[in-house]
Amino acid sequence: MNHVNATGSDIRFMSSTLAPAGFTQETFDAFMATREEPSWLVDLRQSAWSRFNELAMPSGREEEWMRTDIRMLKLSQYSLSTEVAAIETPQGLLAEGVELGGRTVSVDSHTTESELADRLADQGVLFGSLDTLVAEHGDKLRPYIERKLVDPLYDKFSALNSACWSGGNLLFVPQGVQVEEPLHCLSVLSDGGVDLGKTLVILEQGAEATLLAETASVGAESGGLHCGSIELIVERGARLRYVNLQNWSHRVWHFAHQMGHVGAGGKLQWTIGALGSRLAKVNQRVALTGSDAEAQVNGVMFTQGKQHLCYNTHQHHQAPYCQSDLLYKSALQDHSRTVWRGMIKVDNAAQRTNAYQRNDNLMLAPTARADSIPGLEIEADDVRCTHGSTSGRVDDEQLFYAMTRGYTRQEAVRMIVTGFFQQVFDRITIESVREALGEAIGQRVQQL
Protein backbone atom coordinates (compact mmCIF):
# COMPACT_ATOMS: atom_id res chain seq x y z
CA MET A 1 0.00 0.00 0.00
CA ASN A 2 1.35 3.35 -0.98
CA HIS A 3 0.18 6.83 -0.16
CA VAL A 4 0.49 9.69 -2.59
CA ASN A 5 -0.72 13.24 -2.40
CA ALA A 6 -2.77 14.08 -5.44
CA THR A 7 -3.67 17.57 -4.32
CA GLY A 8 -0.17 18.98 -4.08
CA SER A 9 -0.25 22.71 -3.80
CA ASP A 10 -4.05 22.73 -3.61
CA ILE A 11 -3.78 22.51 0.15
CA ARG A 12 -4.36 25.98 1.39
CA PHE A 13 -2.06 27.11 4.14
CA MET A 14 -1.57 30.70 5.15
CA SER A 15 0.38 30.92 8.36
CA SER A 16 0.71 33.89 10.63
CA THR A 17 4.03 32.58 11.84
CA LEU A 18 7.58 33.53 11.12
CA ALA A 19 9.02 30.23 12.20
CA PRO A 20 9.69 27.53 9.61
CA ALA A 21 6.90 25.01 9.05
CA GLY A 22 6.52 21.96 11.23
CA PHE A 23 7.18 21.16 14.84
CA THR A 24 10.89 20.59 14.47
CA GLN A 25 13.81 20.99 16.87
CA GLU A 26 14.64 24.20 15.05
CA THR A 27 11.18 25.66 15.55
CA PHE A 28 11.07 24.50 19.16
CA ASP A 29 14.43 26.14 19.87
CA ALA A 30 13.26 29.34 18.20
CA PHE A 31 10.08 29.24 20.28
CA MET A 32 11.98 28.67 23.53
CA ALA A 33 14.31 31.52 22.72
CA THR A 34 11.32 33.86 22.86
CA ARG A 35 10.30 32.67 26.33
CA GLU A 36 11.34 34.21 29.60
CA GLU A 37 10.29 31.56 32.06
CA PRO A 38 11.51 30.05 35.33
CA SER A 39 13.85 27.09 34.98
CA TRP A 40 11.34 24.59 36.42
CA LEU A 41 8.94 25.42 33.60
CA VAL A 42 11.67 25.21 30.99
CA ASP A 43 12.52 21.74 32.32
CA LEU A 44 8.88 20.66 32.06
CA ARG A 45 8.75 21.87 28.48
CA GLN A 46 12.00 20.17 27.50
CA SER A 47 10.87 16.89 29.01
CA ALA A 48 7.53 17.02 27.20
CA TRP A 49 9.27 17.96 23.95
CA SER A 50 11.45 14.86 24.21
CA ARG A 51 8.34 12.79 24.70
CA PHE A 52 6.66 14.45 21.71
CA ASN A 53 9.57 13.43 19.51
CA GLU A 54 9.59 9.88 20.85
CA LEU A 55 5.90 9.26 20.33
CA ALA A 56 4.45 8.17 17.02
CA MET A 57 1.24 9.66 15.69
CA PRO A 58 -1.74 7.66 16.96
CA SER A 59 -2.91 5.05 14.48
CA GLY A 60 -6.18 3.30 13.72
CA ARG A 61 -4.76 0.14 15.25
CA GLU A 62 -5.15 1.64 18.72
CA GLU A 63 -8.54 1.10 20.34
CA GLU A 64 -8.89 4.76 21.26
CA TRP A 65 -8.25 5.89 17.69
CA MET A 66 -9.79 3.14 15.57
CA ARG A 67 -12.96 5.20 14.97
CA THR A 68 -11.15 8.48 14.43
CA ASP A 69 -9.03 8.67 11.31
CA ILE A 70 -6.34 11.35 11.44
CA ARG A 71 -4.27 10.18 8.51
CA MET A 72 -5.10 13.43 6.70
CA LEU A 73 -3.57 15.52 9.48
CA LYS A 74 -0.16 16.76 8.46
CA LEU A 75 1.57 18.38 11.40
CA SER A 76 4.28 19.55 9.03
CA GLN A 77 1.81 22.10 7.64
CA TYR A 78 1.62 23.86 10.98
CA SER A 79 4.12 25.57 13.16
CA LEU A 80 4.64 27.45 16.38
CA SER A 81 3.32 30.94 16.16
CA THR A 82 5.73 33.63 17.28
CA GLU A 83 3.80 36.65 16.09
CA VAL A 84 0.20 37.76 16.43
CA ALA A 85 -1.74 37.58 13.18
CA ALA A 86 -3.35 40.87 12.20
CA ILE A 87 -6.97 39.86 11.93
CA GLU A 88 -10.35 41.25 12.76
CA THR A 89 -11.43 39.38 15.87
CA PRO A 90 -14.83 37.73 15.50
CA GLN A 91 -17.46 38.18 18.19
CA GLY A 92 -18.08 35.47 20.72
CA LEU A 93 -21.53 34.09 21.47
CA LEU A 94 -21.56 33.33 25.17
CA ALA A 95 -21.12 36.74 26.74
CA GLU A 96 -23.78 38.66 24.85
CA GLY A 97 -25.71 40.78 27.32
CA VAL A 98 -23.75 39.46 30.29
CA GLU A 99 -22.06 41.73 32.81
CA LEU A 100 -18.58 40.28 33.07
CA GLY A 101 -16.04 40.37 35.86
CA GLY A 102 -13.22 40.00 33.38
CA ARG A 103 -12.40 38.94 29.85
CA THR A 104 -9.54 37.78 27.69
CA VAL A 105 -9.11 37.47 23.94
CA SER A 106 -6.39 35.47 22.28
CA VAL A 107 -5.38 35.00 18.65
CA ASP A 108 -3.43 31.85 17.80
CA SER A 109 -2.80 31.50 21.55
CA HIS A 110 -1.31 34.98 21.88
CA THR A 111 -3.29 36.96 24.42
CA THR A 112 -4.34 40.23 22.81
CA GLU A 113 -6.79 41.61 25.38
CA SER A 114 -7.09 41.02 29.11
CA GLU A 115 -9.29 42.76 31.67
CA LEU A 116 -10.25 42.07 35.27
CA ALA A 117 -12.49 44.18 37.48
CA ASP A 118 -10.49 46.05 40.10
CA ARG A 119 -12.66 44.81 42.94
CA LEU A 120 -11.79 41.20 42.01
CA ALA A 121 -8.10 41.93 41.65
CA ASP A 122 -8.21 43.57 45.08
CA GLN A 123 -9.54 40.31 46.54
CA GLY A 124 -6.57 38.41 45.14
CA VAL A 125 -8.24 36.98 42.05
CA LEU A 126 -5.81 36.35 39.21
CA PHE A 127 -7.24 36.23 35.70
CA GLY A 128 -5.62 36.64 32.33
CA SER A 129 -2.85 35.23 30.20
CA LEU A 130 -1.23 32.19 31.79
CA ASP A 131 2.01 33.26 30.10
CA THR A 132 2.04 36.59 31.85
CA LEU A 133 0.78 35.38 35.20
CA VAL A 134 3.30 32.55 35.43
CA ALA A 135 6.03 35.13 34.98
CA GLU A 136 4.53 37.28 37.74
CA HIS A 137 3.31 34.61 40.16
CA GLY A 138 5.51 31.63 39.33
CA ASP A 139 5.98 30.48 42.94
CA LYS A 140 2.24 30.45 43.60
CA LEU A 141 1.38 28.65 40.37
CA ARG A 142 4.26 26.20 40.25
CA PRO A 143 2.65 23.49 42.44
CA TYR A 144 -0.49 23.51 40.32
CA ILE A 145 1.36 23.30 37.02
CA GLU A 146 3.68 20.62 38.33
CA ARG A 147 0.68 18.48 39.30
CA LYS A 148 0.29 17.77 35.59
CA LEU A 149 -3.40 16.96 35.71
CA VAL A 150 -3.16 16.44 31.98
CA ASP A 151 -0.53 13.77 31.54
CA PRO A 152 2.15 15.07 29.14
CA LEU A 153 3.09 11.50 28.38
CA TYR A 154 -0.40 10.36 27.39
CA ASP A 155 -0.11 10.85 23.64
CA LYS A 156 1.58 12.98 21.01
CA PHE A 157 -0.94 15.78 21.39
CA SER A 158 -0.69 16.08 25.16
CA ALA A 159 3.09 16.10 24.81
CA LEU A 160 2.95 18.82 22.15
CA ASN A 161 0.73 21.02 24.28
CA SER A 162 2.82 20.47 27.40
CA ALA A 163 5.98 21.37 25.54
CA CYS A 164 4.75 24.30 23.49
CA TRP A 165 1.72 25.85 25.18
CA SER A 166 1.59 29.60 24.99
CA GLY A 167 -0.82 32.37 25.85
CA GLY A 168 -3.46 30.40 27.62
CA ASN A 169 -5.79 31.45 30.39
CA LEU A 170 -5.48 31.40 34.14
CA LEU A 171 -8.20 31.91 36.71
CA PHE A 172 -7.12 31.75 40.35
CA VAL A 173 -9.69 32.48 43.05
CA PRO A 174 -8.36 32.62 46.61
CA GLN A 175 -9.92 30.85 49.54
CA GLY A 176 -13.46 31.94 50.33
CA VAL A 177 -13.74 34.51 47.52
CA GLN A 178 -16.96 34.36 45.55
CA VAL A 179 -16.83 35.82 42.06
CA GLU A 180 -20.41 36.57 41.09
CA GLU A 181 -19.97 37.95 37.58
CA PRO A 182 -18.89 35.41 34.95
CA LEU A 183 -15.45 35.69 33.39
CA HIS A 184 -15.07 35.20 29.65
CA CYS A 185 -12.30 33.88 27.41
CA LEU A 186 -12.40 33.99 23.61
CA SER A 187 -9.78 32.07 21.63
CA VAL A 188 -9.53 32.87 17.94
CA LEU A 189 -7.67 31.06 15.17
CA SER A 190 -6.38 32.87 12.11
CA ASP A 191 -6.46 31.09 8.75
CA GLY A 192 -3.83 28.35 8.96
CA GLY A 193 -3.07 29.35 12.53
CA VAL A 194 -2.12 27.18 15.46
CA ASP A 195 -3.58 27.42 18.95
CA LEU A 196 -1.68 25.61 21.69
CA GLY A 197 -3.48 27.25 24.55
CA LYS A 198 -3.57 25.92 28.07
CA THR A 199 -6.32 26.81 30.51
CA LEU A 200 -5.68 26.51 34.23
CA VAL A 201 -8.45 27.21 36.73
CA ILE A 202 -7.79 27.05 40.45
CA LEU A 203 -10.52 27.60 43.02
CA GLU A 204 -9.17 27.46 46.52
CA GLN A 205 -11.23 26.20 49.45
CA GLY A 206 -14.73 27.64 49.49
CA ALA A 207 -14.22 29.82 46.42
CA GLU A 208 -16.85 30.23 43.69
CA ALA A 209 -16.63 31.34 40.06
CA THR A 210 -18.14 30.98 36.61
CA LEU A 211 -15.91 30.87 33.55
CA LEU A 212 -17.25 31.04 30.00
CA ALA A 213 -14.72 29.96 27.40
CA GLU A 214 -15.31 29.80 23.69
CA THR A 215 -13.42 29.44 20.44
CA ALA A 216 -13.92 30.92 16.99
CA SER A 217 -12.20 30.98 13.63
CA VAL A 218 -11.55 34.13 11.67
CA GLY A 219 -13.63 32.85 8.77
CA ALA A 220 -15.99 30.01 7.91
CA GLU A 221 -13.45 28.53 5.50
CA SER A 222 -10.30 29.16 7.48
CA GLY A 223 -8.24 26.16 8.53
CA GLY A 224 -5.97 25.63 11.46
CA LEU A 225 -4.85 23.40 14.28
CA HIS A 226 -5.86 23.52 17.90
CA CYS A 227 -4.01 21.31 20.35
CA GLY A 228 -5.01 22.43 23.80
CA SER A 229 -5.36 21.45 27.41
CA ILE A 230 -7.67 22.40 30.25
CA GLU A 231 -6.98 21.80 33.93
CA LEU A 232 -9.66 22.62 36.49
CA ILE A 233 -8.78 22.39 40.20
CA VAL A 234 -11.78 22.72 42.51
CA GLU A 235 -10.60 22.50 46.08
CA ARG A 236 -12.55 21.63 49.22
CA GLY A 237 -16.01 23.18 49.24
CA ALA A 238 -15.38 25.27 46.13
CA ARG A 239 -17.92 25.65 43.28
CA LEU A 240 -17.00 26.12 39.64
CA ARG A 241 -19.29 26.54 36.68
CA TYR A 242 -17.25 26.10 33.54
CA VAL A 243 -18.63 26.41 30.02
CA ASN A 244 -16.55 25.57 26.98
CA LEU A 245 -18.03 26.24 23.54
CA GLN A 246 -15.98 24.82 20.69
CA ASN A 247 -16.98 26.75 17.60
CA TRP A 248 -14.00 26.46 15.26
CA SER A 249 -14.61 26.48 11.52
CA HIS A 250 -15.17 23.17 9.76
CA ARG A 251 -11.59 23.15 8.50
CA VAL A 252 -9.91 23.12 11.90
CA TRP A 253 -8.29 20.10 13.52
CA HIS A 254 -9.14 20.09 17.22
CA PHE A 255 -7.32 18.02 19.81
CA ALA A 256 -7.72 18.55 23.52
CA HIS A 257 -7.02 16.96 26.85
CA GLN A 258 -9.22 18.25 29.63
CA MET A 259 -9.14 17.34 33.31
CA GLY A 260 -11.13 18.47 36.32
CA HIS A 261 -10.18 17.61 39.92
CA VAL A 262 -12.86 18.13 42.54
CA GLY A 263 -11.92 18.03 46.21
CA ALA A 264 -14.06 17.15 49.23
CA GLY A 265 -17.45 18.84 49.12
CA GLY A 266 -16.54 20.68 45.93
CA LYS A 267 -18.93 21.10 43.02
CA LEU A 268 -18.09 21.30 39.34
CA GLN A 269 -20.65 21.98 36.65
CA TRP A 270 -18.92 21.53 33.32
CA THR A 271 -20.79 22.23 30.10
CA ILE A 272 -19.38 21.54 26.68
CA GLY A 273 -20.81 22.79 23.41
CA ALA A 274 -19.24 21.19 20.36
CA LEU A 275 -20.33 22.71 17.09
CA GLY A 276 -17.24 23.26 15.03
CA SER A 277 -14.06 21.69 13.72
CA ARG A 278 -13.37 19.31 10.89
CA LEU A 279 -12.25 16.61 13.29
CA ALA A 280 -12.24 16.76 17.06
CA LYS A 281 -10.65 14.32 19.44
CA VAL A 282 -11.23 15.35 23.02
CA ASN A 283 -10.43 13.50 26.22
CA GLN A 284 -12.53 14.97 28.99
CA ARG A 285 -11.86 13.58 32.45
CA VAL A 286 -13.25 14.37 35.86
CA ALA A 287 -11.74 13.05 39.08
CA LEU A 288 -13.61 13.24 42.37
CA THR A 289 -10.79 13.17 44.86
CA GLY A 290 -12.47 14.05 48.17
CA SER A 291 -15.62 12.76 49.83
CA ASP A 292 -18.96 14.36 48.92
CA ALA A 293 -17.55 15.93 45.77
CA GLU A 294 -19.96 16.43 42.87
CA ALA A 295 -19.51 16.80 39.14
CA GLN A 296 -22.20 17.48 36.57
CA VAL A 297 -21.03 17.20 32.97
CA ASN A 298 -23.24 18.44 30.15
CA GLY A 299 -22.47 18.00 26.49
CA VAL A 300 -24.26 19.49 23.48
CA MET A 301 -23.03 18.48 20.05
CA PHE A 302 -24.34 19.38 16.63
CA THR A 303 -22.53 18.11 13.55
CA GLN A 304 -23.00 18.61 9.82
CA GLY A 305 -21.20 18.14 6.52
CA LYS A 306 -18.38 15.67 7.04
CA GLN A 307 -17.53 16.70 10.58
CA HIS A 308 -16.17 14.04 12.89
CA LEU A 309 -16.32 14.71 16.63
CA CYS A 310 -14.92 12.17 19.06
CA TYR A 311 -15.30 12.72 22.80
CA ASN A 312 -13.88 10.31 25.33
CA THR A 313 -15.21 11.03 28.79
CA HIS A 314 -14.01 9.61 32.08
CA GLN A 315 -15.62 9.97 35.49
CA HIS A 316 -13.15 8.79 38.10
CA HIS A 317 -14.46 8.27 41.62
CA GLN A 318 -11.54 8.14 44.00
CA ALA A 319 -13.31 8.97 47.28
CA PRO A 320 -16.55 7.88 48.99
CA TYR A 321 -19.95 9.60 48.88
CA CYS A 322 -19.30 11.40 45.59
CA GLN A 323 -21.74 12.02 42.73
CA SER A 324 -21.12 12.40 39.04
CA ASP A 325 -23.78 12.91 36.40
CA LEU A 326 -22.92 13.09 32.71
CA LEU A 327 -25.38 13.86 29.92
CA TYR A 328 -24.20 14.22 26.34
CA LYS A 329 -26.68 14.94 23.56
CA SER A 330 -25.81 14.99 19.87
CA ALA A 331 -27.74 15.82 16.72
CA LEU A 332 -26.17 14.81 13.44
CA GLN A 333 -26.79 15.98 9.86
CA ASP A 334 -25.42 15.07 6.44
CA HIS A 335 -22.44 12.68 6.50
CA SER A 336 -21.22 13.76 9.91
CA ARG A 337 -20.17 11.41 12.64
CA THR A 338 -19.82 11.46 16.39
CA VAL A 339 -18.03 9.03 18.63
CA TRP A 340 -18.69 9.11 22.34
CA ARG A 341 -16.89 6.72 24.60
CA GLY A 342 -17.68 7.11 28.28
CA MET A 343 -16.21 5.42 31.30
CA ILE A 344 -17.16 5.50 34.95
CA LYS A 345 -14.24 4.29 37.04
CA VAL A 346 -14.84 3.65 40.73
CA ASP A 347 -11.88 2.94 42.96
CA ASN A 348 -12.11 0.52 45.84
CA ALA A 349 -12.08 3.42 48.29
CA ALA A 350 -15.02 5.13 46.64
CA GLN A 351 -17.88 3.40 48.46
CA ARG A 352 -21.36 4.92 48.25
CA THR A 353 -20.60 6.39 44.85
CA ASN A 354 -23.55 7.62 42.80
CA ALA A 355 -22.58 7.90 39.14
CA TYR A 356 -24.54 8.22 35.92
CA GLN A 357 -23.71 8.67 32.28
CA ARG A 358 -25.99 9.00 29.30
CA ASN A 359 -25.59 9.76 25.61
CA ASP A 360 -28.54 10.49 23.31
CA ASN A 361 -28.18 10.87 19.56
CA LEU A 362 -30.71 12.35 17.14
CA MET A 363 -29.99 11.25 13.60
CA LEU A 364 -31.15 13.94 11.15
CA ALA A 365 -29.86 12.11 8.06
CA PRO A 366 -29.55 8.44 7.16
CA THR A 367 -25.95 9.06 6.16
CA ALA A 368 -24.88 10.36 9.57
CA ARG A 369 -23.44 8.03 12.12
CA ALA A 370 -23.11 8.04 15.91
CA ASP A 371 -21.02 5.57 17.87
CA SER A 372 -21.92 5.46 21.54
CA ILE A 373 -19.82 3.32 23.85
CA PRO A 374 -20.59 3.63 27.56
CA GLY A 375 -18.50 1.71 30.08
CA LEU A 376 -18.22 0.93 33.78
CA GLU A 377 -15.19 -0.18 35.74
CA ILE A 378 -16.11 -0.64 39.38
CA GLU A 379 -13.88 -1.89 42.16
CA ALA A 380 -16.05 -0.83 45.11
CA ASP A 381 -19.00 -3.00 46.19
CA ASP A 382 -21.48 -0.46 47.54
CA VAL A 383 -22.21 1.88 44.68
CA ARG A 384 -24.95 3.02 42.32
CA CYS A 385 -23.60 3.32 38.79
CA THR A 386 -25.84 3.43 35.74
CA HIS A 387 -25.49 4.33 32.12
CA GLY A 388 -27.57 4.56 29.01
CA SER A 389 -27.51 5.47 25.36
CA THR A 390 -30.18 6.11 22.76
CA SER A 391 -30.09 6.81 19.04
CA GLY A 392 -33.09 7.60 16.88
CA ARG A 393 -34.60 9.67 14.09
CA VAL A 394 -37.06 12.52 14.14
CA ASP A 395 -40.50 11.04 14.60
CA ASP A 396 -42.53 11.45 11.39
CA GLU A 397 -45.76 11.70 13.38
CA GLN A 398 -44.38 14.58 15.43
CA LEU A 399 -43.37 16.32 12.21
CA PHE A 400 -46.79 15.73 10.68
CA TYR A 401 -48.57 17.01 13.79
CA ALA A 402 -46.47 20.17 13.95
CA MET A 403 -47.11 20.83 10.25
CA THR A 404 -50.86 20.42 10.72
CA ARG A 405 -50.60 23.20 13.29
CA GLY A 406 -49.18 25.57 10.71
CA TYR A 407 -45.45 25.11 11.04
CA THR A 408 -43.32 24.64 7.94
CA ARG A 409 -41.35 21.44 7.79
CA GLN A 410 -38.11 23.23 8.67
CA GLU A 411 -39.71 25.05 11.58
CA ALA A 412 -41.06 21.74 12.82
CA VAL A 413 -37.68 20.05 12.56
CA ARG A 414 -36.03 22.96 14.35
CA MET A 415 -38.59 22.78 17.13
CA ILE A 416 -38.11 19.05 17.56
CA VAL A 417 -34.33 19.41 17.62
CA THR A 418 -34.59 22.17 20.21
CA GLY A 419 -36.87 19.95 22.26
CA PHE A 420 -34.35 17.14 22.02
CA PHE A 421 -31.70 19.36 23.57
CA GLN A 422 -34.05 20.87 26.16
CA GLN A 423 -33.16 18.28 28.76
CA VAL A 424 -29.56 19.37 28.73
CA PHE A 425 -30.43 23.08 28.33
CA ASP A 426 -32.50 22.78 31.51
CA ARG A 427 -29.37 21.78 33.38
CA ILE A 428 -27.43 24.81 32.18
CA THR A 429 -28.08 27.53 34.73
CA ILE A 430 -26.57 30.39 32.72
CA GLU A 431 -29.17 31.99 30.50
CA SER A 432 -26.76 33.47 27.94
CA VAL A 433 -25.24 30.02 27.40
CA ARG A 434 -28.62 28.40 26.89
CA GLU A 435 -29.61 31.08 24.40
CA ALA A 436 -26.31 30.98 22.52
CA LEU A 437 -26.36 27.21 22.13
CA GLY A 438 -30.03 27.17 21.15
CA GLU A 439 -29.56 29.91 18.59
CA ALA A 440 -26.41 28.38 17.11
CA ILE A 441 -28.04 24.98 16.74
CA GLY A 442 -31.25 26.45 15.33
CA GLN A 443 -29.29 28.17 12.58
CA ARG A 444 -27.62 24.92 11.61
CA VAL A 445 -30.71 22.75 11.30
CA GLN A 446 -31.54 22.00 7.69
CA GLN A 447 -34.76 20.72 6.23
CA LEU A 448 -35.06 16.96 6.42
Add this chain to the structure above:
Amino acid sequence: MAEFVAVADSSEVSDGSSLLVEVEEQLIVLIHAAGHFYALDDVCTHDGGPLSEGPIDAAAGTIACPRHGAKFDVKTGSAVTMPATSATIVHEVKVENGRVYVRLNR
Protein backbone atom coordinates in the same frame (compact mmCIF):
# COMPACT_ATOMS: atom_id res chain seq x y z
CA MET B 1 -19.36 19.44 -9.69
CA ALA B 2 -15.94 18.14 -8.75
CA GLU B 3 -13.17 17.96 -11.35
CA PHE B 4 -11.16 14.92 -12.33
CA VAL B 5 -7.87 14.88 -10.43
CA ALA B 6 -4.84 12.92 -11.60
CA VAL B 7 -3.85 10.53 -8.86
CA ALA B 8 -1.37 8.03 -10.30
CA ASP B 9 0.18 6.43 -13.34
CA SER B 10 -1.72 3.29 -14.23
CA SER B 11 1.56 1.38 -14.06
CA GLU B 12 1.88 2.19 -10.35
CA VAL B 13 -1.02 -0.06 -9.45
CA SER B 14 -0.65 -3.62 -10.60
CA ASP B 15 -3.74 -5.70 -11.24
CA GLY B 16 -5.09 -7.08 -8.01
CA SER B 17 -3.62 -4.32 -5.85
CA SER B 18 -4.65 -0.95 -4.48
CA LEU B 19 -3.18 2.47 -3.85
CA LEU B 20 -4.20 4.95 -1.18
CA VAL B 21 -4.50 8.42 -2.71
CA GLU B 22 -5.51 11.82 -1.44
CA VAL B 23 -8.06 13.76 -3.46
CA GLU B 24 -9.25 17.15 -2.28
CA GLU B 25 -8.52 16.36 1.34
CA GLN B 26 -10.12 12.94 1.21
CA LEU B 27 -8.49 9.54 1.37
CA ILE B 28 -9.52 7.34 -1.55
CA VAL B 29 -8.53 3.78 -2.25
CA LEU B 30 -7.72 3.29 -5.94
CA ILE B 31 -8.26 -0.34 -6.93
CA HIS B 32 -7.01 -2.19 -9.98
CA ALA B 33 -9.05 -5.34 -10.50
CA ALA B 34 -9.46 -7.49 -13.62
CA GLY B 35 -8.08 -4.79 -15.88
CA HIS B 36 -10.25 -1.95 -14.56
CA PHE B 37 -9.69 0.85 -12.08
CA TYR B 38 -12.14 1.75 -9.33
CA ALA B 39 -12.14 4.31 -6.54
CA LEU B 40 -13.87 4.06 -3.16
CA ASP B 41 -13.82 6.02 0.05
CA ASP B 42 -11.11 4.45 2.18
CA VAL B 43 -13.67 3.69 4.84
CA CYS B 44 -15.40 0.52 5.86
CA THR B 45 -18.97 1.43 6.77
CA HIS B 46 -18.97 -1.07 9.62
CA ASP B 47 -16.52 0.63 11.94
CA GLY B 48 -14.37 2.91 9.83
CA GLY B 49 -11.54 0.55 8.99
CA PRO B 50 -9.13 1.42 6.16
CA LEU B 51 -10.08 -0.58 3.05
CA SER B 52 -6.74 0.26 1.46
CA GLU B 53 -5.11 -2.16 3.89
CA GLY B 54 -7.41 -5.03 2.98
CA PRO B 55 -7.10 -7.79 0.38
CA ILE B 56 -8.62 -7.58 -3.08
CA ASP B 57 -10.38 -10.44 -4.82
CA ALA B 58 -10.02 -9.34 -8.44
CA ALA B 59 -12.09 -12.19 -9.81
CA ALA B 60 -15.00 -11.50 -7.47
CA GLY B 61 -14.55 -7.75 -7.75
CA THR B 62 -14.41 -7.14 -4.01
CA ILE B 63 -12.15 -5.53 -1.44
CA ALA B 64 -12.24 -6.61 2.20
CA CYS B 65 -11.82 -4.59 5.35
CA PRO B 66 -8.77 -5.76 7.29
CA ARG B 67 -10.53 -5.44 10.65
CA HIS B 68 -13.56 -7.70 10.45
CA GLY B 69 -13.58 -8.95 6.88
CA ALA B 70 -16.55 -7.05 5.50
CA LYS B 71 -16.40 -7.08 1.70
CA PHE B 72 -17.41 -4.31 -0.68
CA ASP B 73 -18.14 -4.42 -4.38
CA VAL B 74 -15.41 -2.38 -6.05
CA LYS B 75 -17.76 -1.20 -8.83
CA THR B 76 -20.70 -0.04 -6.76
CA GLY B 77 -19.30 0.27 -3.25
CA SER B 78 -22.14 -1.85 -1.91
CA ALA B 79 -21.57 -4.06 1.08
CA VAL B 80 -21.39 -7.67 -0.05
CA THR B 81 -20.85 -9.41 3.28
CA MET B 82 -21.45 -8.78 6.96
CA PRO B 83 -20.65 -7.09 9.25
CA ALA B 84 -20.99 -4.09 6.91
CA THR B 85 -24.55 -3.42 5.80
CA SER B 86 -24.33 -0.13 3.94
CA ALA B 87 -22.35 0.93 0.90
CA THR B 88 -19.16 2.92 0.97
CA ILE B 89 -19.01 5.84 -1.46
CA VAL B 90 -17.79 5.08 -4.94
CA HIS B 91 -16.07 7.69 -7.12
CA GLU B 92 -15.71 8.15 -10.83
CA VAL B 93 -12.47 6.98 -12.48
CA LYS B 94 -11.00 7.42 -15.93
CA VAL B 95 -7.69 6.46 -17.47
CA GLU B 96 -6.14 8.65 -20.16
CA ASN B 97 -2.68 8.30 -21.63
CA GLY B 98 -1.58 6.06 -18.81
CA ARG B 99 -2.76 8.44 -16.08
CA VAL B 100 -5.55 7.56 -13.68
CA TYR B 101 -7.98 10.33 -12.76
CA VAL B 102 -10.57 10.38 -9.98
CA ARG B 103 -13.59 12.64 -9.64
CA LEU B 104 -15.18 12.77 -6.22
CA ASN B 105 -18.81 11.84 -5.86
CA ARG B 106 -19.59 14.17 -2.97
